[in-house]
Amino acid sequence: MPNATTAGGFLATRWGGISLRYWIEDSAFAFAGLCLKALPIETASGLSGMLWRWLGPRLGNRRQRRALANLARAFPEKSTAEHEALAAAMWENLGRTFAETFRLAEIAASDRLTVETPPGYKSDESARVVCAAHQGNWEIAVLAVSSAPNAQPAGVYQRIKNPLVDARVRRMRGFLYPGGLYPKTPTTPRHLIRHARDGGTLAVLADQRDVRGPRVRFFGAPAPSTPFPAMVARTLGLKLYAGEIVRKPHVRFAIRLVEIPVPQTDDREADIIAATAALQAEFERTIRLHPEQWMWSHRRWDRA
Structure with missing residues (x-):
């Protein structure tokens, strides 16, 4: 039986000791995996990279600020525009890695x-x-x-x-x-x-x-x-x-x-x-x- 906690609201409702929020997140993660595994690996990696390149700086504001600060520390000779371009490419690499994580067995068995x-x-x-x-x-x-x-x-x-x-x-x-x-x-x-x-x-x-x-x-x-x-x-x-x-x-x-x-x-x-x-x-x-x-x-x- 579901058990709704008073402090956490609807998403804190629990089934078998696991909050509803965790069930939703896991379902979304599994669905993303199904979609990414259904595509050719190059397509899945590329699409995920493009999506993360766009979403990363917008949804991860704190991490984006930290990335830019770290880049400025490591490469003071580069311009702000160059730091931003490197941060965007970093988000794309993270998106590609996310997609490829669902294909680790395929990559391990390949000549890639x-x-x-x-x-x-x-x-x-x-x-x-x-x-x-x-x-x-x-x-x-x-x-x-x-x-x-x-x-x-x-x-x-x-x-x-x-x-x-x-x-x-x-x-x-x-x-x-x-x-x-x-x-x-x-x-x-x-x-x-x-x-x-x-x-x-x-x-x-x-x-x-x-x-x-x-x-x-x-x-x-x-x-x-x-x-x-x-x-x-x-x-x-x-x-x-x-x-x-x-x-x-x-x-x-x-x-x-x-x-x-x-x-x-x-x-x-x-x-x-x-x-x-x-x-x-x-x-x-x-x-x-x-x-x-x-x-x-x-x-x-x-x-x-």
Whole structure:
């Protein structure tokens, strides 16, 4: 039986403990997926990109302002018009990524991506830590990890507030992470470290703000950054890699992995900070090459 709460109004009506609003959002999400999966993948990606390019700056005003502020910080030499053009292209990339998320299995089974790895990577069966940024279509970055034998990548994701949509998206992504896809919780690092210690590979998006992390240089300013990838690599003696994901025309992608040096000195904390700084510097290098493909709407610095 439905149970209408007094504070939340009609949309707070609950069926089976789930609010009506969540049911509506999940139904809309599922309908969007059906429509996008019914179209050729190039058409679906293009239409979604066009829609987000138009809607993003209008419906996401706070995020649009943040994106423009971040672009002005990162590229002070560019004009306001250039910042706005990059923000519009960023929204289009996000729209394309949204559509392609419904087609992850299709992309994974296709020849739509090329993977470039360092010498010996594809024959190395040891554990490793591979990091990527929210660039191109970051959902497929883990496929570079899987090019190595017995990689069994494990990853972490940020839960979506709507539990129905969260479960649906997790099912869409889950097959990419045979080692497990864990929600971001206080206990998740322990699961990931155990997986790496047992010989599995970690696949982590490591370009977001971490208020408790070291402040390393990113586009010329200190940015709170996650030390977790460097900490795991330094502690367990694993190799650390940064992945570059570049969107190409016609829903094609190029993924390139480069090794990030992890110092092994008597000062463990300094080693972790140095490796974290090197990782973020590599992210900056690749973002500068394709700034329209990075998610500038993140709150990356202390003030943004």
